[in-house]
Each structure stands twice: as structure tokens, then as C-alpha cells.
Amino acid sequence: MKYAITIYLAGTGAALAHGGHDLSLPQTGLAHWLAAPMHAPGLILLAAVLGGLAVWRAARRPD
Numbered sequence: 001m002k003y004a005i006t007i008y009l010a011g012t013g014a015a016l017a018h019g020g021h022d023l024s025l026p027q028t029g030l031a032h033w034l035a036a037p038m039h040a041p042g043l044i045l046l047a048a049v050l051g052g053l054a055v056w057r058a059a060r061r062p063d
Contacts, residue, residue: 032039 034043
């Protein structure tokens with residue numbers, strides 16, 4: 001429950017990212033996320049957020 005709001009917002013953001021899909025692109029799986037140009041900013045943002053969280057957690061970890 002601790003991360004429920006974050007997961008919900010991430011899912012909502014992905015659902016509202018764009019209105020439709022180009023039918024010439026793969027429609028499911030990892031190929032869809034990597035091939036669709038509208039997903040690139042979301043993937044970059046997700047990678048930045050996850051990388052930032054990893055660095056933050058590593059900095060807070062006692063040696």
C-alpha cells in the first residue's frame with residue numbers, strides 16, 4: 001500500500017500518454033514500448049526516476 005499512489009499514477013500516465021496507436025507498429029510487448037515514438041519520453045522519464053531512486057537508496061544505506 002506504501003507505493004499504491006505512485007503505481008496508480010504511473011499506470012494512469014501511461015494510459016493517457018496518447019490517444020491512439022500506429023497500427024503498423026507492434027501492438028503488444030516490449031517491442032511496442034520500444035518502437036512507438038510516443039512512448040520514448042515516458043521510457044526516458046521512467047528510467048530517470050528509477051535511476052534516481054536507486055542512487056537515493058544507495059546514499060541512504062548505512063555502510
